[in-house]
Amino acid sequence: MRGYLRGALLATAFGAAFGLACGAAGGAAWAATVKVGVVAPFSGPFAMVGKTFKEAIAVYQAEHGKEVAGTTVEFVFKDLDQANPAQSKALSQELVVKEKVGFLAGYFFTPDALAVAPLIDEANIPCVIFNAATSAITEKSPRYVRTSFTLWQNTVPLAEHMARQGIRKVVTAVSDYGPGIDGETAFKTTFEKAGGQVVDSIRMPLKSTDFAPFMQRIRDSGAEAIYAFLPAGPTTLAFVKAFNDNGLKDRGIKFFGPGDLTQEPDLPALGDAALGLTTTFNYSQAHDSEKNRRFLARHKELFGSSDTVTFTSVGAYDGVEVIYRMIEKAGGKVGPGKMDGAKAVESIKGLSWESPRGPVAIDPDSRHVTQTIYLRVVEKEGGRLINKEVAAFPNQPDYGYKAGK
Ligand code: PHB
Numbered sequence: 001m002r003g004y005l006r007g008a009l010l011a012t013a014f015g016a017a018f019g020l021a022c023g024a025a026g027g028a029a030w031a032a033t034v035k036v037g038v039v040a041p042f043s044g045p046f047a048m049v050g051k052t053f054k055e056a057i058a059v060y061q062a063e064h065g066k067e068v069a070g071t072t073v074e075f076v077f078k079d080l081d082q083a084n085p086a087q088s089k090a091l092s093q094e095l096v097v098k099e100k101v102g103f104l105a106g107y108f109f110t111p112d113a114l115a116v117a118p119l120i121d122e123a124n125i126p127c128v129i130f131n132a133a134t135s136a137i138t139e140k141s142p143r144y145v146r147t148s149f150t151l152w153q154n155t156v157p158l159a160e161h162m163a164r165q166g167i168r169k170v171v172t173a174v175s176d177y178g179p180g181i182d183g184e185t186a187f188k189t190t191f192e193k194a195g196g197q198v199v200d201s202i203r204m205p206l207k208s209t210d211f212a213p214f215m216q217r218i219r220d221s222g223a224e225a226i227y228a229f230l231p232a233g234p235t236t237l238a239f240v241k242a243f244n245d246n247g248l249k250d251r252g253i254k255f256f257g258p259g260d261l262t263q264e265p266d267l268p269a270l271g272d273a274a275l276g277l278t279t280t281f282n283y284s285q286a287h288d289s290e291k292n293r294r295f296l297a298r299h300k301e302l303f304g305s306s307d308t309v310t311f312t313s314v315g316a317y318d319g320v321e322v323i324y325r326m327i328e329k330a331g332g333k334v335g336p337g338k339m340d341g342a343k344a345v346e347s348i349k350g351l352s353w354e355s356p357r358g359p360v361a362i363d364p365d366s367r368h369v370t371q372t373i374y375l376r377v378v379e380k381e382g383g384r385l386i387n388k389e390v391a392a393f394p395n396q397p398d399y400g401y402k403a404g405k
Contacts, residue, residue: 033072034334036323037095038106039088044081045234048265049108049312053130056316059298068324069332076101083206085115092116096123102335103128103323108312109231110134110178117141125341128322130315134178135400138367143341145322145348145367148315149282151179151229152400154258155186157373157393158280162225162256163194170196171223173214175230176203182400183229183258199223211242218248225254232260237269244273259387262378265308267385274378274385282371283311283357284387295356318355318369322348322362366401
């Protein structure tokens with residue numbers, strides 16, 4: 001397969017060189033379209049993610065146009081409904097070989113993003129991660145850039161906040177894969193440094209749906225509070241519901257976690273049970289800024305509602321910003337065989353701009369987004385549940401990048 005990819009890429013490079021020669025003779029410019037392949041869940045339990053990516057891309061293009069540096073940017077979507085690295089690689093390869101994309105983007109689950117490292121290196125194209133949040137991903141290729149968050153980034157300020165609140169004994173409960181393990185490690189390291197104690201560390205299979213046994217273990221741990229991470233969507237919903245239904249909330253165990261637990265599309269289903277949940281995160285729909293209001297208004301104008309706008313929306317929206325800037329810096333010379341993917345990523349190191357989430361910048365070392373992390377509490381405003389931002393921790397880097405190396 002790798003040989004096939006190489007052959008296809010050589011043919012593309014030859015085609016590009018041939019096109020250039022003809023173009024020079026005929027006075028034509030570079031091919032005026034570049035394709036961006038987006039891999040994400042568009043069906044199944046996490047279908048909401050793909051919808052938020054697609055809609056945010058449309059909002060960006062409605063605001064900025066479909067053309068940059070004389071090049072039309074066209075998005076091609078592939079449905080990957082769950083964490084499945086082999087399938088991620090196959091779909092991404094199809095995008096590179098058949099669609100001849102100049103960029104790969106999207107990727108909700110960590111294993112799906114990790115699986116394409118050899119492919120983006122071989123094809124020499126950038127990969128803009130809209131979500132997958134395990135710190136180690138960007139270490140695997142210089143062609144990765146990420147516009148979401150990492151578990152380390154959200155967890156360090158949360159653990160410090162919990163310690164400041166006088167909480168001393170905490171149980172951690174996380175999904176047993178990359179981001180969960182990062183969250184557990186970030187929490188334990190930070191909280192213990194601040195004088196707290198982690199009394200039990202629970203790892204739950206990624207596909208768990210029955211949380212009752214874990215609730216028993218949380219109760220038995222004697223902890224005053226829980227730090228929890230599960231990937232946003234049906235899993236977080238079921239976990240928060242189990243926490244309440246099994247009487248842990250009534251026992252006074254305080255519930256904390258990154259904001260994946262209380263993302264906006266899930267709040268109506270959680271209902272009043274969500275009131276008071278405290279999280280740290282990079283984006284709240286309720287973020288008070290002109291940029292965010294404009295973003296939401298444009299979303300509503302295009303799609304009739306902005307109720308489901310969430311962190312995956314801004315991950316994609318800012319991801320498109322980064323892609324546009326790479327195209328601009330390359331003077332429109334983008335696409336397979338025309339662009340050095342590593343150089344393109346190099347060109348946006350240190351880039352800063354205002355996102356609907358607040359000020360952001362691409363860290364030149366980690367190629368991950370530096371941003372403000374907010375402390376939020378679920379409250380009711382005008383009959384709607386919202387993540388109200390109550391404190392801000394500016395300029396948070398990915399504390400997990402090369403952690404322990
Ligand atoms: C991930 O797999 O990296 C991931 C998925 C969903 C989240 C956060 C991280 O909410």
